[in-house]
Amino acid sequence: MNLLLIEPEELEDGSRRVRVGGRRRRHAEQILRAGPGASLRVGVVGGRIGTARVMALDAETLDLEVRLERDPPPKLAFQLVLALxxxxxxxxxxxxxxxxxxxxxxVVGTARTEKSFWQSRVVEPGAIxxxxxxxxxxxxDTILPEVELHRYFEPLVKDVLPACLVGRRGLLAHPGAGRPCPHGVADPVTCFVGPEGGLLDHEIEKLVGAGFLPVDLGERVLRVEPVIPMLVGRLAS
Amino acid sequence: MNLLLIEPEELEDGSRRVRVGGRRRRHAEQILRAGPGASLRVGVVGGRIGTARVMALDAETLDLEVRLERDPPPKLAFQLVLALxxxxxxxxxxxxxxxxxxxxxxVVGTARTEKSFWQSRVVEPGAIxxxxxxxxxxxxDTILPEVELHRYFEPLVKDVLPACLVGRRGLLAHPGAGRPCPHGVADPVTCFVGPEGGLLDHEIEKLVGAGFLPVDLGERVLRVEPVIPMLVGRLAS
Incomplete structure (x- = not known):
């Protein structure tokens, strides 16, 4: 936790005082070893970043006086379309x-996306x-990325993806594409990353038809977890 | 498992037949649904890649006839020096x-690398x-990366790192370096990635003295897991 996040409703109107408990209090006490008078980095979810002075800390609560001084870092011009x-x-x-x-x-469904994944609690809004x-x-950072779930591939391609490519470069991460992923792209990017086991040929055709260019990250077949930061590191200018 | 790996000693001299059990047999049966006659992608650890025909499959063993046809993909000209x-x-x-x-x-020790980590079983050669x-x-792929453990920072910098920078570009991933990590570097690269909590100033000075250039991946403080593929995606040409 490099930034203690405060929900806007926790900050009383016009006040700079906030009281937090639970995980955030424990982290401040046990990991950051913050006692009264200490200074912590804080941010308001959806808002600004700054510092907070610890006014009091007991077994239940942590009282902070917050000073919000600057904006969070800008988001990357990077949208990700990811098979669940x-x-x-x-x-x-x-x-x-x-x-x-x-x-x-x-977050999208494809032919090889297991249907049972959509029943998992991990796709519930609160868990996300x-x-x-x-x-x-x-x-x-304080700004949540927008997250949308699109369970069905056909309406996604027809109704949702075209708007995702207006003024943006569409890239489909596809092992074996034979065209290396570009570096340091100046335009905003929308990247499609398929499921373990890959997309079906007709899904690839639909995505190409919608404007996605298939690119690869070399000869190796990689798990999705390293692929996302690889794409970001490569495409970000 | 996109490639079933066979140890060289499992392949009898001059023979193309191999018998495997355990996890590999289960994977072939349960995930790949490979019955007799099926074809699997195989590779010999440290050697070539090819296909294997399933000759027999029972509750204990999987018998394969192996044909090794090509070399594994080339390694990246990328060395990683990573705080444990x-x-x-x-x-x-x-x-x-x-x-x-x-x-x-x-794999190296730094001032902020917890000493207890070196007692973990994960650093034992077999586990690695x-x-x-x-x-x-x-x-x-079939070629294992070389892995070395260097517990102490001073002798590492003095005795080991200089040789790692001969004919190579040395980069130190350092949040706040103020110099963005380059893209698509043609030279071989040696990247140093410090511990959670960062390197101490005098450690950074020693690494800079040894020839590592501090670079960053933007304003965000990232965990080491995404940093490694980000660096690879960005630096690989």
């Missing part, structure tokens, strides 16, 4: 996605938000 | 490192090899 992976992978990836600064995540917040705390 | 992270992170990273094609990994093999199976 196995639930434990998805859980970890959500934090990675928000820590990287990806601005929008569309919790994992995204962990990534923001890590990265020192 | 928490054991569960290190375990996962080993597979990631080998799947990415990193040619050599130096097992995790590296999983990454090779994933990526379709």
């Amino acid at each position: 992976p196995r639930p434990p992978v998805f859980r970890r990836l959500l934090s990675t996605v928000s820590s990287l600064g990806i601005e929008r995540l569309l 938000r919790e994992r995204l917040l962990l990534g923001l705390e890590q990265a020192g | 992270p928490r054991p569960p992170v290190f375990r996962r990273l080993l597979s990631t490192v080998s799947s990415l094609g990193i040619e050599r990994l130096l 090899r097992e995790r590296l093999l999983l990454g090779l199976e994933q990526a379709g």
Whole structure:
């Protein structure tokens, strides 16, 4: 936790005082070893970043006086369209996605996406938000990426993806594409990353028809977890 | 498992027949649904890649006839010097490192590397090899990266790192360096990635003195797991 995040409603109107408990209090006490008078990095979810002075700390609560001084880092002009992976992978990836600064995540179903994954608790809005917040705390950001779930591939391609490519470069990460992924792209990017086991040929055709250019990251077949940061590291200018 | 790996000693001299059991047999049966006559992608650890025909499959063993036709993908000209992270992170990273094609990994101690990490079973040679093999199976490679453990920072910098920079570009991933990590570097690269919590100033000075250029990956503070593939994606040409 490099940034202690405060929900806007926790900050009383016009006040700079906030009281937090639970995980955040424990982290401040046990990991940051913050006693009264100490200074912590804080941010308001969806808002600004600054410092907080510890006014009091007891077994239940942590009282802070907050000073918000600057804006969070800008989001990357990077949208990710991701075939829903196995639930434990998805859980970890959500934090990675928000820590990287990806601005929008569309989680989608494909022919090889196991239907049972959609029944998992990891796709519930509250569970998603919790994992995204962990990534923001890590990265020192306050702005949640937009997350949308699109279970069915056909309406996604027809109704949703065209708008995702207006004024943006569409890239489909596809092992064996035979065209290396570009470096340091100046335009905003929308990247499609398929499921373990790959997309079907007719899915690839539809995505190419919608404007996605297939590119690869070399000869190796990689798991989705390293592929996301690889793409971001490569494409970000 | 995109490649079933066979140890050289499992392949009898001059023979193309091999018998495997355990995890590999189960995977072939349960995940790949390979029955007699089926064809599997195989590779010999440290050697070539090809296909194998399933000759027999029972509850204990899988008999294969192997045909090795081509070389594994080339390694990246990328060496990683990594401060030993928490054991569960290190375990996962080993597979990631080998799947990415990193040619050599130096695992090192720094002032902020917890000493207890070196007592973990994850740094035992057998445990390391097992995790590296999983990454090779994933990526379709057979060549294990070289892995060395260097517990003490001073002798590492003095005796080991200079040779790692001969004919190579040395980069130190350092949040706040103020100089963005370059893209698509043609030279071989040696990248130093410090511990959670960062390097101390005098450690940074020593690394700069040894020839490492501090670079950053943007304003965000990232966990080591996404940093490794980010660096590879960005630096690989």
